Amino acid sequence: MRNIVKQHNPMNSPIHTNLKKPHLVIIGCGMACGKLLEALIKRDAEHYHISVIGEENTPNYNRIMLSPLLAGEITQEALILNSLAWYEANRITLYSGEKVIHVNTDRKSLTTDVGTELCYDHLVFATGSRPAKIPASGQHLKNIFAFRTLKDVEGILQVVHKAKKALVIGGGLLGLEAAYGLALQGVHTTVIHRSSHLLNRQLDSAAGALLQTSMEALGVNSILNDEVASFEGSEAVKTATLKSGLTLSVDLVIIATGITPEITLARQVSLACNRGIKVDDNLLTSDANISALGECIEHKNTTFGLVAPIWDQVEILADRLIYSRQSPYVQRPSPTKLKVSGIDLFSAGDISEKTDDQVILIQDTASHIYRKFILRNQRLVGIVLFGDVQGGNTYFELLDSQQPIPHLLPPLLLGDLTTHSAIAESAHLGSENDLTGATL
Structure with missing residues (x-):
């Protein structure tokens, strides 16, 4: 055989x-x-x-x-x-x-x-x-890992129970999910992110701030607008020095800065x-x-x-x-979700507002709910949902179709296409300089 x-x-x-x-x-x-x-x-x-x-x-x-x-x-x-x-x-x-x-x-x-x-x-x-590389020195030290393969995770699991303080480099999807995993293992975990807010490619600053608060509640702290300059230690990593000059005690590092x-x-x-x-x-x-x-x-x-x-x-x-079918590949937008228990997040499309865009913003500060829709030429081009992701797939279908949706604006103002029209009357379309929308 x-x-x-x-x-x-x-x-x-x-x-x-x-x-x-x-x-x-x-x-x-x-x-x-x-x-x-x-x-x-x-x-x-x-x-x-x-x-x-x-x-x-x-x-x-x-x-x-x-x-x-x-x-x-x-x-x-x-x-x-x-x-x-x-x-x-x-x-x-x-x-x-x-x-x-x-x-x-x-x-x-x-x-x-x-x-x-x-x-x-x-x-x-x-x-x-x-894994994308970072320009920090000292990466030859033990207990510094990438987070890309099964072998990487096997190596981390061999030392995680001895670790007290972990550092995750990168506040993107992979970095946050790795940080959450370490926190669940009982390790004090800090994320270092060089941008001004977490998930900066998927979220605006307001949603990023809500995410940071939610991650802190799960045991993951964040240091923003900073990068690691060097790792120090004799054989295994003991400290990390940031470009800001801050030195952190650490015995486990995961580098997750992209691919x-x-x-x-x-x-x-x-x-x-x-x-x-x-x-x-x-x-x-x-x-x-x-x-x-x-x-x-x-x-x-x-x-x-x-x-x-x-x-x-x-x-x-x-x-x-x-x-032998020649069907051309056409790029389409892809939704983003974070696989962290207790955090509901959905993002898709272009989340950067242009001058003539219309922006619908629905917020419930007390409940940490944030729903943002960006329209360009009467078409939905960007979605950010945090705390309440109801209707995310429906919104994504509208975004993906790129059909004009003026007939859907009244229910869209509600953020779920289903609730009472009376609430929609209290909301209004904004521009880049008027993003209040409906604050519920």
Whole structure:
């Protein structure tokens, strides 16, 4: 019986594929790869012989759930999206724990760091991203971690019970979710964020202030408008010095300042790259035999870090690979939610107001409720909901459709399209200089 699932190939034995089927090889075994595999199988499970090469020692898992794993809310097994048994059942060859080090585009072949050699008919780059770096010195010290992989979280969990004070660098989605996980483990946690408010890409300053207060109630403090200049310690980190001059005692650090598309191999192959691997509307690279999707790509000067657009890319690519259907990928806005228990937050679109925008603002200060809608040319272009996210998906559909919605303005003033019109009469449209809207 042929070994469908392979973990390393120490004898460098040749890989026998069904010559009647084209060989599709995917580099990278993350969430984008897993979703693409499912989409291909759904369309035609017998169309390709498929091989997947992943650097990590596990099959694809749900990276989004790393923070609940850190918090102790789920088990490691719960992260796995497609088990080894699933790969075997679908006759997909998986090479886990292997890194592709060379691709010969003329021969349409590749080699891994353990000597595995494969030929392909079509190649897909799903190499994902790597953690963004910070310019602080002393990052070689022990107990300083990224927050990107299962291995990162395993390392953190080995030391978290001995830690008393933790520092999380980055007040974005990933950083806040990591900080929440540490707080649930009983560690005094502080977030360092170089911007003036948390989630500055998703929230305005008012909602950011509410978020900061809510995080403090969960045991996570914040230091804003500052950055780490250096880490100090003999073997393990003991202190962190900020650019402001403040020195903090710390014995655990997580760096979560964003991601950078992983394009190292793509550059070696001479694929066209900028910040990411450049792809056209069909997700083809500059090589007609190589496609790419996910966090490693750049499409029309945009890179991607959220799941929703990558799922759209999966459908486009699967249709082309199976049906030869040329359906162009079109970028769409994606909603943002924070996975922190007790904090309800929803954001989508362009939250920066322009001079001629109309702004609807509904606030309940006592209840920490903040609902903001930005309209441009009678179209909904931005949404910020905090404390009360009722109707978030409905608003997002309006934003995504980009249809004029003047007929919906009266109920929209209420913030949920459902409550009494009498309240709407007390609200009014504002401009950049009049953002009071309805204060309820």
